[in-house]
Amino acid sequence: MNSLEVSWMTMNSTPQVFLFLSQILGKKIVDPAGRPWGKVCDLVVTIAELYPPVTGVFFTPVGEKTSFRFSWTRIIELGEELRVEPLNVEERAGANVNEGELLLKDSLLDKQIVDTHGAKVWRVNDLHLLKVNHNLRLVHVDVGLRGLMRRIGWEKAMDKFFQWFFDYHLTDSFIPWRFVQPLSSPALLRLKVAQHRLAQLHPADLADIMEALDIHKRTEVFQSLDVETAAEALEETDPKIQVRLIETLNPAHASDIIEEMSPSEAADLLGDLPKDKAEGILKEMEKEMAEDVKELLVHPEEKAGGLMTTSFPALPPSSTVQEALEWLRQEVENLDLIYYIYVSDVEGHLSGVVSLRDLLMANPQARLADLMDSRVVTVTIEEEKKEIAQLFAKYGFKAIPVMDEDNRIKGVINFKSLLEVVAPQLGK
Amino acid sequence: MPSAAEKVSRKGFWRTLGIFFALIGPGIITSNVDNDAGGITTYSLAGSEFGLTLLWTLIPITAALIIIQEMCARMGVVSGKGLSDLIRERFGAKATFYLMIALFLTNLGNTISEFAGVAASLEIFGVNKYISVPVSAFLVWWLVVKGNYKSVEKVFLVACFFYLSYIISGFMAKPDWAQISDQLFTPTVRFEPDFLTMAVGLVGTTIAPWMQFYLQSSVVDKGLKAEDYQYARMDVIFGSVIVNIVAFFIILLCAVTIFQAGIKIETAQDAALALAPLAGKYCTWLFAFGLLNASLFAASILPLSTAYTICEAFGWESSLNRKFEEAPQFYGLYSLMIFLGMGVVLLPDLPLISIMFYSQVINGALLPFILIFILILVNDRKIMGNYTNGWILNLISYLTIVTLIFLSGAMVFTSLR
Numbered sequence: 001m002n003s004l005e006v007s008w009m010t011m012n013s014t015p016q017v018f019l020f021l022s023q024i025l026g027k028k029i030v031d032p033a034g035r036p037w038g039k040v041c042d043l044v045v046t047i048a049e050l051y052p053p054v055t056g057v058f059f060t061p062v063g064e065k066t067s068f069r070f071s072w073t074r075i076i077e078l079g080e081e082l083r084v085e086p087l088n089v090e091e092r093a094g095a096n097v098n099e100g101e102l103l104l105k106d107s108l109l110d111k112q113i114v115d116t117h118g119a120k121v122w123r124v125n126d127l128h129l130l131k132v133n134h135n136l137r138l139v140h141v142d143v144g145l146r147g148l149m150r151r152i153g154w155e156k157a158m159d160k161f162f163q164w165f166f167d168y169h170l171t172d173s174f175i176p177w178r179f180v181q182p183l184s185s186p187a188l189l190r191l192k193v194a195q196h197r198l199a200q201l202h203p204a205d206l207a208d209i210m211e212a213l214d215i216h217k218r219t220e221v222f223q224s225l226d227v228e229t230a231a232e233a234l235e236e237t238d239p240k241i242q243v244r245l246i247e248t249l250n251p252a253h254a255s256d257i258i259e260e261m262s263p264s265e266a267a268d269l270l271g272d273l274p275k276d277k278a279e280g281i282l283k284e285m286e287k288e289m290a291e292d293v294k295e296l297l298v299h300p301e302e303k304a305g306g307l308m309t310t311s312f313p314a315l316p317p318s319s320t321v322q323e324a325l326e327w328l329r330q331e332v333e334n335l336d337l338i339y340y341i342y343v344s345d346v347e348g349h350l351s352g353v354v355s356l357r358d359l360l361m362a363n364p365q366a367r368l369a370d371l372m373d374s375r376v377v378t379v380t381i382e383e384e385k386k387e388i389a390q391l392f393a394k395y396g397f398k399a400i401p402v403m404d405e406d407n408r409i410k411g412v413i414n415f416k417s418l419l420e421v422v423a424p425q426l427g428k
Numbered sequence: 429m430p431s432a433a434e435k436v437s438r439k440g441f442w443r444t445l446g447i448f449f450a451l452i453g454p455g456i457i458t459s460n461v462d463n464d465a466g467g468i469t470t471y472s473l474a475g476s477e478f479g480l481t482l483l484w485t486l487i488p489i490t491a492a493l494i495i496i497q498e499m500c501a502r503m504g505v506v507s508g509k510g511l512s513d514l515i516r517e518r519f520g521a522k523a524t525f526y527l528m529i530a531l532f533l534t535n536l537g538n539t540i541s542e543f544a545g546v547a548a549s550l551e552i553f554g555v556n557k558y559i560s561v562p563v564s565a566f567l568v569w570w571l572v573v574k575g576n577y578k579s580v581e582k583v584f585l586v587a588c589f590f591y592l593s594y595i596i597s598g599f600m601a602k603p604d605w606a607q608i609s610d611q612l613f614t615p616t617v618r619f620e621p622d623f624l625t626m627a628v629g630l631v632g633t634t635i636a637p638w639m640q641f642y643l644q645s646s647v648v649d650k651g652l653k654a655e656d657y658q659y660a661r662m663d664v665i666f667g668s669v670i671v672n673i674v675a676f677f678i679i680l681l682c683a684v685t686i687f688q689a690g691i692k693i694e695t696a697q698d699a700a701l702a703l704a705p706l707a708g709k710y711c712t713w714l715f716a717f718g719l720l721n722a723s724l725f726a727a728s729i730l731p732l733s734t735a736y737t738i739c740e741a742f743g744w745e746s747s748l749n750r751k752f753e754e755a756p757q758f759y760g761l762y763s764l765m766i767f768l769g770m771g772v773v774l775l776p777d778l779p780l781i782s783i784m785f786y787s788q789v790i791n792g793a794l795l796p797f798i799l800i801f802i803l804i805l806v807n808d809r810k811i812m813g814n815y816t817n818g819w820i821l822n823l824i825s826y827l828t829i830v831t832l833i834f835l836s837g838a839m840v841f842t843s844l845r
Binding site: 214 | 522747
């Protein structure tokens with residue numbers, strides 16, 4: 001049990017009981033004398049709190065087909081049956097869900113959710129509720145085999161089987177509600193509960209999750225993300241899926257997201273789009289970034305030119321260490337790598353390279369020209385990825401500069417970009 | 429400046445054709461896998477034991493196939509989800525669980541039938557089943573788990589041109605076309621267990637339950653948008669028609685060659701005689717090749733599709749991109765099917781032809797229940813929006829379900845008497 005549950009238990013000396021939604025659905029609703037007048041068909045929770053309380057019940061009156069709603073406060077007792085004062089026909093509210101509310105069976109049971117802690121997509125087998133006095137709160141989502149067996153009615157049989165054959169007791173597999181992101185409708189994705197939970201995932205995990213979803217859900221999740229998170233996640237996604245996702249957006253929105261990506265990733269993506277769509281997006285993009293991307297688009301993806309990024313630190317040899325650090329602090333948001341500073345003149349002729357480590361250890365008044373290492377390992381724009389990989393392996397650099405025919409620095413290849421290209425061969 | 433309408437119609441024809449070829453796949457592939465070992469066997473038996481009297485069933489069967497597959501393709505395009513996915517979300521865990529058990533057992537029967545087909549076809553060349561079956565089981569398993577499945581799929585598809593040999597044979601045998609068209613449009617029903625079982629078998633092999641799941645998943649994978657749906661529909665219709673043309677010729681040939689000669693099909697060798705008009709004494713080789721190709725193709729797809737379907741329903745990790753530890757249920761189910769399929773076929777003195785046939789009868793018996801699920805789903809506005817069934821389609825579907833249940837019931841009833 002987590003700390004919240006422990007504090008609940010200790011705070012209230014009244015008895016607490018854990019219930020499952022599957023046990024509550026279909027329960028008979030009886031009047032104070034015990035005569036049944038309806039059946040539970042769903043529960044309504046209010047999402048605002050950390051552990052959403054049940055605030056309403058959907059029911060079907062005995063012998064009728066349509067469902068209605070009543071407020072949870074009418075409950076007299078929750079035991080084998082639900083003891084509630086019967087409603088008159090006028091008191092029956094329509095079976096509707098309001099803003100900020102969620103239906104447990106309709107939106108969660110048997111549907112897919114994202115576990116934002118474990119970064120996985122699950123299917124909900126059951127819901128775990130905590131009963132304190134007469135209040136019911138949604139605490140966990142049950143995604144385990146035990147939950148599945150409980151729904152089917154084989155829980156006891158399964159226990160006996162495992163006990164007898166393997167002396168094994170299958171534990172529950174719960175996910176606390178605070179890590180759960182429901183997926184069953186676009187409205188649910190737009191709920192802002194504390195922070196948008198999906199944004200808390202690492203972009204690579206978020207990309208995995210989007211790839212695991214079906215096309216409609218994937219698009220809904222993607223469109224619900226803010227621009228920065230969308231860009232980060234997009235960078236990590238499979239190229240084919242990247243294209244499909246960007247195609248669902250209008251050029252203005254697409255360009256906003258692509259602007260947040262690194263130029264080399266943006267160039268790769270735009271290169272895969274159909275020409276007119278790519279041009280439409282480039283027109284909407286910020287001019288400087290569009291220029292960078294257009295330059296990168298010229299080069300074939302698998303060679304040095306296609307792997308490099310144009311957002312790298314470059315400073316004149318006369319700069320001091322202090323000036324360099326100041327400049328880095330200002331520009332860090334726009335740079336794709338900060339570990340090396342390429343010491344060059346205005347036209348891009350490379351004199352040497354200074355690593356960030358050296359920069360931090362040096363005297364603030366020293367000049368880059370004195371610190372730099374003039375033996376720079378470079379590659380040409382046309383260099384093949386195999387040769388580039390070998391250089392990385394040999395020297396252990398984090399990045400390698402790319403030079404054109406006039407020996408001017410045009411871009412820098414980050415080790416990460418190379419890894420993405422080479423990794424598939426490592427697996428097989 | 430040409431208007432938008434003018435631009436569209438000018439490039440219209442070629443563009444449509446181009447899009448069609450880019451988007452085909454699910455329907456055509458599904459129908460080729462449909463003509464698997466069980467299919468070839470059932471059609472051959474239908475012709476060799478009943479002559480042309482069952483030929484007429486192909487017309488309603490084709491209609492039913494088109495209708496059912498169209499609904500599944502439509503569901504796939506509009507909802508973006510697979511069939512077992514939809515079933516789980518709409519009908520809950522309990523119903524899905526029992527359905528998946530039934531589906532697993534039925535598909536296991538089909539898998540056994542595929543390996544039986546491999547054994548039967550290679551027996552023609554004198555290869556013992558204790559060699560052919562384990563080797564092919566391993567090959568199929570390795571292909572799917574380790575290899576590049578997509579390029580091999582293309583090889584299998586090309587080899588499906590083998591079915592042309594039935595069509596060519598059919599014309600070379602110079603049958604009595606007047607009599608054939610007469611039989612084709614004259615429904616004959618005999619309330620004998622054999623006849624009814626064969627009818628159920630014919631339905632089951634042409635409209636196999638696993639195919640609906642596979643088709644819908646393939647359509648979802650293609651990522652078609654609702655606007656492109658017409659291409660999916662063309663694809664489905666085209667595929668269904670091809671299946672039944674091949675079925676027609678197989679039944680025809682067996683009726684004209686084997687039935688006339690009064691031979692009863694006990695082994696694949698007997699069934700191969702149907703191709704004698706075309707290939708003469710090489711008919712057995714031709715048949716063996718076709719049967720082997722069909723069996724291997726289906727053996728690669730069917731267990732995989734079953735594993736996907738079941739894992740999708742329960743939310744278990746199901747991807748070939750994951751290692752075994754990350755997707756244990758997926759790999760486990762897949763390997764289990766292959767292992768059991770292979771194991772059963774290796775039992776001594778197993779009647780291979782009977783196995784291939786009866787697995788299709790089971791298909792036919794399960795089908796109406798799957799249809800009920802499909803019909804409820806395709807009429808649900810929450811899932812399908814504006815793309816639910818029109819009343820005519822519903823009427824025809826209800827009729828199909830009732831007919832099938834009646835047929836299965838009659839089959840069981842008459843065989844128990």
